[in-house]
Amino acid sequence: MVNVVVLFTNQVPSITKPLACEDIVQIRNLERDQIRLLCGILSGHYLFRKHLFTMxxxxxxxxxxxxxxxxxxxxxVCNCPALxxxxxxxFGFHVLSAEEAKELKxxxxxxxxxxxxx
Incomplete structure (x- = not known):
């Protein structure tokens, strides 16, 4: 099971994950588009308006x-009411806290x- 760690950067929670060897093996087996999407979500540098506004x-x-x-x-990923x-x-939850997000695979x-x- 691969867990995700939620860190807080600049007061905005973002989903990031330190990579272990088994994580790298799992990620290497993904398609290129999936890797791009995953990296964007985990780093917060995807097509989210907060990031686009910053740029x-x-x-x-x-x-x-x-x-x-x-x-x-x-x-x-965790608390948009529309999603x-x-x-x-x-996930089995309507809303996830930062603590619950740590358990996401x-x-x-x-x-x-x-x-x-x-």
Whole structure:
């Protein structure tokens, strides 16, 4: 089982994961697009509005799905209200805390991301 560690950088929770040898083997077996998606989600440097705003590529940091909070990897994976039913189907929870997010497996994050077409 591969767990994900949630760290807090610049007061914004982001999903990151220190890589162990078994993680590298698992990731190496993924397709290139899956690796790109996974790295973007784990680092927070994917097409989330908070990141795009920081790069000057978006006028807003608000989540396009719920418009209630900043669009970050943590928000999308753990607590966006618009994604609650999909999150429940994938993880068994409607909302995840930072502590619960530490228990997420890489394959579950990828499953959520691909079903949502991140």
């Amino acid at each position: 000057g590529l978006s006028d807003s940091t608000l989540c396009p799905r719920c418009e209630a909070d900043e669009d970050t990897a943590f928000h999308a 609650a039913s999909r999150r429940y189907t994938t 890489i394959e579950d994050i990828l499953l959520l991301a691909t079903t949502l077409k991140f």
